[in-house]
Every structure is written in structure tokens, then in C-alpha cells.
Amino acid sequence: MVHIEVDHVGHRYGQGALARQVLDGVSADLTESRIGVIGHNGSGKSTFVRMLNALLIPSQGVIKVNGLDTASEAKKVRRLAGFLFTDPDTQIIMPTVAEDVAFGLRKSGLSKPEIAARVDELLERFGLSGHREHPAHLLSGGQKQLLALASVLITSPQLIIMDEPTTLLDLRNARMIGQVIGELSQTVVLATHHLHLLDDFDRVLVFDSGRLVADGTPTEAIAHYRRLMEV
Amino acid sequence: MTSQTPLPARDLALIAVFAGITAALGLIPPIYLPISPAPITAQSLGPMLAGAILGGRRGGASLVLFMAMVALGLPLLSGGRGGIGVFLSPTVGFLVGFVVCAFAIGWATYRVGAPYSIWKGLVITLLGGLVLMYIFGLTGMMIVAHLSLSQALLAQVMYLPGDLTKAVIAVLVAKGVHTAYPGLLPWHGQVAAAGSETGSLDDSPVDSAPAGDQVR
Amino acid sequence: MAIGINTLGLYQQGSSVLHRVSAWAKLIGLVVLGAASIWLQSRWWLVLAVLGLVVVGYLVAGFPVGLMFKQLRPMIWLLVFIAVMNWWSFDWQRGIAVPGMIATLVAAAGLVTLTTPMSALIDVVVRAVGPLRRFGVDPERVGLTLMLGIRCVPVVAGLASEVREAQIARTATHSFRAFAVPLLVRALRDADAIGDALVARGFDD
Structure with a gap:
């Protein structure tokens, strides 16, 4: 189980006249296994989920993941928490499918056959076995996102943070990725505009103009979000 | 980001993407203009732009990476050339010049700092992208092909109008990029922008993060 | 390292002796040829003889000779220019030897590129920067x-x-x-x- 503590977190970009407060006074104590994050573009939700993985260090307040402060123990936090980005094209690092999945294990001390076995297992699970040696950029959009997820799962993180992973996909692939997310045994924090993905979630946070404006069950939170849209 | 590695991951991403930019410029078919007797290829804009946008260290490194990929056998030089052979051909000096030119233009551009000035940029690009490039290119020809300076110049002079045009284009493009994507060039005049040159260079990709967020 | 990335480059699969020789051996051979070129260049017939050997190399690797000319085609006019200039400044022997040596080196390097998978070359780079x-x-x-x-x-x-x-x-x-x-x-x-x-x-x- 993963415990995320968010304590009076704020974030400001830039200096002087160009400064923008993108997150302000956010506090939450998250222990659920399915947590959704919703809000308009520019509401601060992307900034927020980036902070959970120490990709961004808050300029005010503290975030702790399982007691680890993201500011001082960023590498440990990242080992615990994998991150799935919106655009699968920018998160594939290595030229071929198998090499990319194996990337996270290059310093694990595992032998080559052991790494290959784990890669094969994940490719099998996501139906990518036939593409083992293919150049990663030739996969379809949905397959690329599956590859990205496999590359995250290879290091066995306890928490997977996702920033709009279905936004660039067509409906069929978005549904497929949604199904895969539902089957994960790990804790998931999912920022998304595809509200139906959150139906079975335990808790949903709503962001608006950098503030956490609602926090509750999917039904309550989505109702609040819809009211925001009408204003 | 406080790690001691000389080039952090975010810089490596910029370096790799700009190596890709120089490669993509090589895919653009050569154009024929009345002012130039030789076809103009877009690829030599790569080092000028990498330098003017990324600065000396990262710009130079992106061209080193590009050349390494060419040497490994990727057909990335304009006309689909690649492999170790191109480094043994008479034009090898220009390939070395690509790297030096990216570094020199970048070093000078970041030294001048923000805001990017078209006139200063033009002087820098002409010195770095033309004068320096020709010094390396012609020296290479003289050594590899046993030509005299005037003979090497004769082989090269028809490219001069095209190269001049490219220097102007590179400066205008660099100006556009620095306007649309501020935060890369260090501010030297500002009191708040304390710290050494390398400090401001390393901070820049982080500072530019909000620009990426706005689009989402 | 996987074979996948090799499909992106100029490498052409094969099973000839040249394909099987290690990447190191081929690269060292190329360096030796480059170093020897200064001496070879003083005798035009030696240059042509070595060029002939490179042609044999292409045939041994199972490539058509046309593939060798493909390596040289982008620089053919420059080679003609160099031939004319060297003939004019020195003598006809140098007019053959200098461009001939360039063509030989470029064709030989092309042979290394065509017969060596990119992953093997990356391994060489990684080992070579070890020191x-x-x-x-x-x-x-x-x-x-x-x-x-x-x-x-x-x-x-x-x-x-x-x-x-x-x-x-x-x-x-x-x-x-x-x-x-x-x-x-x-x-x-x-x-x-x-x-x-x-x-x-x-x-x-």
C-alpha cells in the first residue's frame, strides 16, 4: 500500500512580472488504491501529478510518498513510483521494443537472460510479443502506450502515476488502455479528461485554477466538475 | 538536478532532439535559387540553429552526436550519405566544421545573452557559420585532396551565395524560436540572474517547463 | 543488444567472411589503410591495385560492384575536379593517385559500414571511450x-x-x-x- 502526504503544497513558475502561481495551498492524505485527478487544462492537475513523482519539486509545502520527501529523496521516490505520460512517442527511449522495456533494469544487477525473461513476460501480457525486435516508433498509438506501460512496470513500482494517458488515443485504444489500467495491481493516480475511466475509482480530486476544489467519491467529484464547466 | 554528471538527462534530451533536427534538415530536397550556381541544401542550418538555440556546450554536443550517428552508418547527411567513408572524403573538413561552428555560434550567442539580437546574431553566424566553417572545410580539402588554397576556394565558391542566404535564414529562425520559447538564453544584464554562465545554462531547461504546460 | 536498430542503418545482412570478421578488425584495417595512404599515394599503380582489392572485397561480401559506385557517386564531380587540379599543378600520375586514393578509402570504409551491424559499432564506441x-x-x-x-x-x-x-x-x-x-x-x-x-x-x- 502506498501513502501519499500532500501538505500545503504550492508552486510558482518564473520570476517577477512573468511569475504564475499554478498550484496553491493543496493538502491531501491519499491511501486509496485508485485515485483520479480531474480539472480543466491549466487547472494545475498536470503540475500536481508531476510532483508526486518528484519530476517537479514544489516551491511551497512538502510532498511525501511512503514517508519519503520528494525534495530530498527524489531518486528513491521515482524508484517507487512509475510515470505514464500523455504522448507515448516522447517517453520511448530505446530504438526497439524489447530494448525499451529492458531499459529500466539496466542497473538492476540482473543477468541478461533474467532481464529477457521479464521483458518477454510483460510483452506477452500486453500482446506485444510479436513486436519484440521491431523499431518502437513503428507501433500504433495504442501499442506505443502499452509499450510505455510495460517499460514502467518492468521495475515493479508500487505506484503508477498517469498524466492523461488516453488523451492522444482513438476511442478503441483509449478503452483498451482503460481496461489495462483497471487490471493493474498497483496503486494508480490518474489525471484524465476521460471521466468514464474513473467510474470504479476510490477517490477523485478536482482542481480549478491551481486549487483543490473538491475531493470525494467519483460521483460527487464529477458532479462538482460538471458544475464548474457550466459557469 | 544537483548530480555531478556533466550533462543531465534534460540536456541530453535536447542534444538528441537537435541531432534529429540536423538529420531532418538533410531530408529537405535541395532548392535552386537564381543567386546561387549550386543547389542549396538545408542541412548546414543544423549547426547554426543548434548553436544559436541550445548554446555552445549542448549545441556542439548535438552535432558530435549527429556525426557519431552518421559514422555508425545512418544515412543522415543530405543526399542520404552516411558511414565512416564520409569522414575520409575531401569534404571531411566541413563535417568537423559543423561541430566547431555549432559550438562557436552557441558560445557567442549565450555570451551575448537575452534578448536575442538579429544584428549581433548575424555577425556571430557569419563569423561562426561561414568564416570558421570555410577555414575548416577548405583546410580539409587542401589536406585530403592535395589542392592549393585557391583551387579549394574555386571548388567551394559556388556554394557561397547559398551559405550567405542560410546564415540570414538561421538568424531569423533563431529570433523566432527565442521569441516563441523564451527562457533558453541567459539574461546577463539582470541583477537577479546571478551565478556563473554554466549555472544559468543548466537552469534553462527547467525554467522553460511552464511554456510546455501552457499548451496543454 | 538487439538486431532491430540495425535495420535503420546502411548495414546489409550477409554471411560472408567480411560479415563475420569482428568490427574491431575491420576498423583497425581501415585505420592502417588510412595511415598507409600517404605512402601508397606516391605510386599511382599501387593505388589502383589497392582499389582493385577493395572491388574484390565487395564481391567477396556478396555485393554487386554497383554498390561500390553508389558509395562514390555523391562525390564524383569533386573527384574529377581534384584529378584535373592535381594533374594541372603536378603531373598526370598524381591526377590519378590522389582522387584514386580518396575513392579507395571511401569505398573501403563503405564496405565496413555495409558489413558491420550498427550494434557492433556502438559496442566498439562504448569500449573505445572506456579509457x-x-x-x-x-x-x-x-x-x-x-x-x-x-x-x-x-x-x-x-x-x-x-x-x-x-x-x-x-x-x-x-x-x-x-x-x-x-x-x-x-x-x-x-x-x-x-x-x-x-x-x-x-x-x-
Whole structure:
């Protein structure tokens, strides 16, 4: 189980006249296994989920993941928490499918056959076995996102943070990725505009103009979000 | 980001993407203009732009990476050339010049700092992208092909109008990029922008993060 | 290392002796040939003899001789120019020897590129920079950076065609600037995203 503590977190970009407060006074104590994050573009939700993985260090307040402060123990936090980005094209690092999945294990001390076995297992699970040696950029959009997820799962993180992973996909692939997310045994924090993905979630946070404006069950939170849209 | 590695991951991403930019410029078919007797290829804009946008260290490194990929056998030089052979051909000096030119233009551009000035940029690009490039290119020809300076110049002079045009284009493009994507060039005049040159260079990709967020 | 990335390069699969010889041996052979070229160049018939050997090399590797000329075609006019200039400044022997030696070296290097998988060459690079470790160069990082660069070529090429399509759709202009500025700005944003992904996936660990 993963415990995320968010304590009076704020974030400001830039200096002087160009400064923008993108997150302000956010506090939450998250222990659920399915947590959704919703809000308009520019509401601060992307900034927020980036902070959970120490990709961004808050300029005010503290975030702790399982007691680890993201500011001082960023590498440990990242080992615990994998991150799935919106655009699968920018998160594939290595030229071929198998090499990319194996990337996270290059310093694990595992032998080559052991790494290959784990890669094969994940490719099998996501139906990518036939593409083992293919150049990663030739996969379809949905397959690329599956590859990205496999590359995250290879290091066995306890928490997977996702920033709009279905936004660039067509409906069929978005549904497929949604199904895969539902089957994960790990804790998931999912920022998304595809509200139906959150139906079975335990808790949903709503962001608006950098503030956490609602926090509750999917039904309550989505109702609040819809009211925001009408204003 | 406080790690001691000389080039952090975010810089490596910029370096790799700009190596890709120089490669993509090589895919653009050569154009024929009345002012130039030789076809103009877009690829030599790569080092000028990498330098003017990324600065000396990262710009130079992106061209080193590009050349390494060419040497490994990727057909990335304009006309689909690649492999170790191109480094043994008479034009090898220009390939070395690509790297030096990216570094020199970048070093000078970041030294001048923000805001990017078209006139200063033009002087820098002409010195770095033309004068320096020709010094390396012609020296290479003289050594590899046993030509005299005037003979090497004769082989090269028809490219001069095209190269001049490219220097102007590179400066205008660099100006556009620095306007649309501020935060890369260090501010030297500002009191708040304390710290050494390398400090401001390393901070820049982080500072530019909000620009990426706005689009989402 | 997987075979996949080798399909992106100029490497041509085969099972000849030249394909099986180690990448190191071929590269050292090339360096030796390059060093010997200064001496070889003084005798025009020696240059032609070595060029003949390279032709034999192409045949042994199972390639048509036309593939060798393909390596030389982009520089053919420069070679003619060099021949004329060397003949004019010195004598006809040098008019043959100097461009002949260049053609020989380029063709021989092409033979190495055509018969050596890229992964083997990357291994050579990673091992060759090993001694630079004491100057702060991390060989593993050098290898990863090469892979990342190779990976970025199709990414940026895809970006370029997207920007081109958008440009045609919106303005129907052919201005290079109207193409390059959005391409570079999007490339910078992509680099930010790639940088984030590198950090998230432990590249700096």
C-alpha cells in the first residue's frame, strides 16, 4: 500500500512580472488504491501529478510518498513510483521494443537472460510479443502506450502515476488502455479528461485554477466538475 | 538536478532532439535559387540553429552526436550519405566544421545573452557559420585532396551565395524560436540572474517547463 | 543488444567472411589503410591495385560492384575536379593517385559500414571511450546517448512532416521560416517531455 502526504503544497513558475502561481495551498492524505485527478487544462492537475513523482519539486509545502520527501529523496521516490505520460512517442527511449522495456533494469544487477525473461513476460501480457525486435516508433498509438506501460512496470513500482494517458488515443485504444489500467495491481493516480475511466475509482480530486476544489467519491467529484464547466 | 554528471538527462534530451533536427534538415530536397550556381541544401542550418538555440556546450554536443550517428552508418547527411567513408572524403573538413561552428555560434550567442539580437546574431553566424566553417572545410580539402588554397576556394565558391542566404535564414529562425520559447538564453544584464554562465545554462531547461504546460 | 536498430542503418545482412570478421578488425584495417595512404599515394599503380582489392572485397561480401559506385557517386564531380587540379599543378600520375586514393578509402570504409551491424559499432564506441572514464566520461552514458539520438531521428522526422502539413493547411506558403520556427519550438517541447521521461525512468540514476 502506498501513502501519499500532500501538505500545503504550492508552486510558482518564473520570476517577477512573468511569475504564475499554478498550484496553491493543496493538502491531501491519499491511501486509496485508485485515485483520479480531474480539472480543466491549466487547472494545475498536470503540475500536481508531476510532483508526486518528484519530476517537479514544489516551491511551497512538502510532498511525501511512503514517508519519503520528494525534495530530498527524489531518486528513491521515482524508484517507487512509475510515470505514464500523455504522448507515448516522447517517453520511448530505446530504438526497439524489447530494448525499451529492458531499459529500466539496466542497473538492476540482473543477468541478461533474467532481464529477457521479464521483458518477454510483460510483452506477452500486453500482446506485444510479436513486436519484440521491431523499431518502437513503428507501433500504433495504442501499442506505443502499452509499450510505455510495460517499460514502467518492468521495475515493479508500487505506484503508477498517469498524466492523461488516453488523451492522444482513438476511442478503441483509449478503452483498451482503460481496461489495462483497471487490471493493474498497483496503486494508480490518474489525471484524465476521460471521466468514464474513473467510474470504479476510490477517490477523485478536482482542481480549478491551481486549487483543490473538491475531493470525494467519483460521483460527487464529477458532479462538482460538471458544475464548474457550466459557469 | 544537483548530480555531478556533466550533462543531465534534460540536456541530453535536447542534444538528441537537435541531432534529429540536423538529420531532418538533410531530408529537405535541395532548392535552386537564381543567386546561387549550386543547389542549396538545408542541412548546414543544423549547426547554426543548434548553436544559436541550445548554446555552445549542448549545441556542439548535438552535432558530435549527429556525426557519431552518421559514422555508425545512418544515412543522415543530405543526399542520404552516411558511414565512416564520409569522414575520409575531401569534404571531411566541413563535417568537423559543423561541430566547431555549432559550438562557436552557441558560445557567442549565450555570451551575448537575452534578448536575442538579429544584428549581433548575424555577425556571430557569419563569423561562426561561414568564416570558421570555410577555414575548416577548405583546410580539409587542401589536406585530403592535395589542392592549393585557391583551387579549394574555386571548388567551394559556388556554394557561397547559398551559405550567405542560410546564415540570414538561421538568424531569423533563431529570433523566432527565442521569441516563441523564451527562457533558453541567459539574461546577463539582470541583477537577479546571478551565478556563473554554466549555472544559468543548466537552469534553462527547467525554467522553460511552464511554456510546455501552457499548451496543454 | 538487439538486431532491430540495425535495420535503420546502411548495414546489409550477409554471411560472408567480411560479415563475420569482428568490427574491431575491420576498423583497425581501415585505420592502417588510412595511415598507409600517404605512402601508397606516391605510386599511382599501387593505388589502383589497392582499389582493385577493395572491388574484390565487395564481391567477396556478396555485393554487386554497383554498390561500390553508389558509395562514390555523391562525390564524383569533386573527384574529377581534384584529378584535373592535381594533374594541372603536378603531373598526370598524381591526377590519378590522389582522387584514386580518396575513392579507395571511401569505398573501403563503405564496405565496413555495409558489413558491420550498427550494434557492433556502438559496442566498439562504448569500449573505445572506456579509457576516457578518468576524464569523467561514462561509457554507458555514451552508448545510451547514441541510442537516444538514433531514436530521435524518426521522432523529429515525424514532427517535421506534421508541421509541414499544418503549414500547407493553414497558409499554403513555402516559407522556410514558417516551417522551421514551429518545428523547432515543438522539438524543444518534445525535448522537455523526453527529458521528463528520462528522469522518470531513472536515466540519471
